[in-house]
Amino acid sequence: MIDAFLTPFSFEFFRNGLIVATVAGALCGLIGVYVVLRGMSYIGHGLSHAIFGGFAASSLVGINVLLGAGLWGFAAALAINTVTRRRPIGADAAIGVITTASFALGLALFALFGGSGGSFDALLFGSILGVAPLDVLLTGLTLLGAIVVFVVRYRAIAFVTFDAEVAEVSGVRVQRLESLLMLVLATSILVTMKILGVTLIAATLVIPPTVARMMTNSFSRMLVYSTAIGAACGMVGMITSYHLDVQSGPTIVLTGALLFGIAYAITGANGLRRAARLDHHEAVPVRGPVTPSAEAAAR
Amino acid sequence: MSEPLVDISHVTCGYGDTAAIRDIDLQLQAGTFTGIVGPSGSGKTTLLRAIAGRIPVAHGRISMAPGTRLSYVPQVESVDWNFPVTVGECVLMARETSRLLPWATPEEKRQVGQTLERLGLAGLQGRHIRELSGGQQQRVFLARALLRRPQLVLLDEPTSGLDVKTRHEILHLLGELHDDGLTIVLTTHDLNGMAAHLPHLVCLNVHVVAEGAPREVLTPDVLQHTYGASMDVLDHGGMPVVVDAYTGAALRSAS
Numbered sequence: 001m002i003d004a005f006l007t008p009f010s011f012e013f014f015r016n017g018l019i020v021a022t023v024a025g026a027l028c029g030l031i032g033v034y035v036v037l038r039g040m041s042y043i044g045h046g047l048s049h050a051i052f053g054g055f056a057a058s059s060l061v062g063i064n065v066l067l068g069a070g071l072w073g074f075a076a077a078l079a080i081n082t083v084t085r086r087r088p089i090g091a092d093a094a095i096g097v098i099t100t101a102s103f104a105l106g107l108a109l110f111a112l113f114g115g116s117g118g119s120f121d122a123l124l125f126g127s128i129l130g131v132a133p134l135d136v137l138l139t140g141l142t143l144l145g146a147i148v149v150f151v152v153r154y155r156a157i158a159f160v161t162f163d164a165e166v167a168e169v170s171g172v173r174v175q176r177l178e179s180l181l182m183l184v185l186a187t188s189i190l191v192t193m194k195i196l197g198v199t200l201i202a203a204t205l206v207i208p209p210t211v212a213r214m215m216t217n218s219f220s221r222m223l224v225y226s227t228a229i230g231a232a233c234g235m236v237g238m239i240t241s242y243h244l245d246v247q248s249g250p251t252i253v254l255t256g257a258l259l260f261g262i263a264y265a266i267t268g269a270n271g272l273r274r275a276a277r278l279d280h281h282e283a284v285p286v287r288g289p290v291t292p293s294a295e296a297a298a299r
Numbered sequence: 300m301s302e303p304l305v306d307i308s309h310v311t312c313g314y315g316d317t318a319a320i321r322d323i324d325l326q327l328q329a330g331t332f333t334g335i336v337g338p339s340g341s342g343k344t345t346l347l348r349a350i351a352g353r354i355p356v357a358h359g360r361i362s363m364a365p366g367t368r369l370s371y372v373p374q375v376e377s378v379d380w381n382f383p384v385t386v387g388e389c390v391l392m393a394r395e396t397s398r399l400l401p402w403a404t405p406e407e408k409r410q411v412g413q414t415l416e417r418l419g420l421a422g423l424q425g426r427h428i429r430e431l432s433g434g435q436q437q438r439v440f441l442a443r444a445l446l447r448r449p450q451l452v453l454l455d456e457p458t459s460g461l462d463v464k465t466r467h468e469i470l471h472l473l474g475e476l477h478d479d480g481l482t483i484v485l486t487t488h489d490l491n492g493m494a495a496h497l498p499h500l501v502c503l504n505v506h507v508v509a510e511g512a513p514r515e516v517l518t519p520d521v522l523q524h525t526y527g528a529s530m531d532v533l534d535h536g537g538m539p540v541v542v543d544a545y546t547g548a549a550l551r552s553a554s
Binding site: 037151161162163167169216219220221222 | 394
């Protein structure tokens with residue numbers, strides 16, 4: 001039985017895939033905390049579609065696909081962030097408009113000028129078992145960069161995510177920091193999209209922080225838990241996919257969903273209530289000392 | 300008189316084409332404790348946000364003494380109470396650091412502990428902000444503001460939604476901080492609380508109706524112009540007490 005479990009580790013493609021799935025899971029879990037707490041859970045899904053448009057455009061123009069698609073994704077992320085902060089429309093609508101337009105442009109360009117069928121499919125559905133050493137390197141470097149950003153700018157990130165207006169008054173350069181986080185997000189999606197595919201990235205950005213939120217009331221612990229949960233989902237999902245002979249993307253997402261169920265069973269209604277309100281940034285009215293105290297007592 | 304800490308000169312600003320405040324002319328001296336009172340929609344929060352630099356000034360000018368460190372305490376109603384943040388994390392997030400590592404230094408831990416203790420929050424560092432009473436929640440955000448060691452603190456409705464005792468405690472605490480030399484500007488609906496605790500009031504209704512000591516500005520005429528309603532002002536041991544006109548008439552006839 002142990003031999004059967006260890007068999008896939010003798011294959012290089014599996015080892016590469018396992019490393020990338022784990023690293024990509026950790027990366028998405030980390031940046032996902034910012035995404036989910038800002039109420040932009042849909043952005044992962046949207047940005048991966050937007051980057052698809054950038055991929056099409058840059059491959060037709062003939063520039064480096066990673067660079068072109070990355071810049072395109074970064075521009076889309078900045079546009080979403082700007083529209084969301086200025087609040088003429090909600091975050092969900094901003095993401096919907098900007099990213100679907102970009103995705104549609106990509107489809108139109110492929111239809112008009114043709115494109116590589118293999119690359120097209122890989123981008124849409126991911127190809128975790130066809131991971132090249134360069135993908136391992138890029139994903140690892142992106143995770144390292146994201147960790148550096150979150151460690152060095154931790155207090156400012158917490159402040160901006162919690163209360164951007166007061167953070168700005170307190171001297172935090174909010175727009176610059178948000179642009180940096182959008183760059184990390186766009187890069188994360190770019191390097192993991194090839195592995196997980198356009199359709200599965202959203203889950204890896206949303207499930208780990210949601211489970212982490214159910215487990216803790218602390219921002220710092222949520223960052224650590226979400227990163228660890230993302231990595232665990234990537235690793236367990238990848239191993240499971242080999243043994244069940246199911247595609248790795250779905251098993252990674254289903255592993256996350258299973259963890260969500262376990263967290264719910266352990267934390268009960270309190271955990272679910274915390275997670276359910278992740279996107280609700282409108283104020284919860286505080287009418288006086290009685291209500292919060294009563295809630296605290298009930299816990 | 301020395302140069303004001305904040306000089307608001309004929310300021311008009313608002314949202315879109317609508318001016319929320321018009322032709323505001325105020326000078327806030329260092330070490331003063333000022334309450335801005337007025338009805339809903341009178342521009343109290345807009346004025347605070349304009350001082351904080353959060354709203355572009357359409358006309359006029361707001362200038363601050365060079366090097367003034369400013370802290371802003373938002374309305375508790377605008378806070379996302381479900382955000383995963385403990386009291387300790389919330390207070391520390393406003394503390395700037397040039398270090399590469401995010402965790403608190405022993406000196407920062409000492410400062411956080413001291414600040415929380417002074418505000419009556421000792422032992423609550425690990426609690427989630429939602430698990431606190433209304434007064435404690437208000438004090439957490441005050442602690443966050445104080446940890447920056449500001450010269451000027453702006454508080455938007457710090458007594459909103461609090462019971463009478465807690466309201467008194469918050470105003471008393473702010474009075475102590477003012478005694479230590481902090482310049483404080485707050486907005487409120489609580490006229491009598493202001494009269495009891497603050498030395499300087501600004502009555503606002505889009506423009507400044509009156510400003511000065513509570514005894515000077517809390518008059519039926521000023522209140523009529525500020526709130527557009529008849530109010531009476533009674534004297535209670537030398538302190539003005541604002542009541543509605545019917546209650547005032549009843550009390551006068553009874554006495």
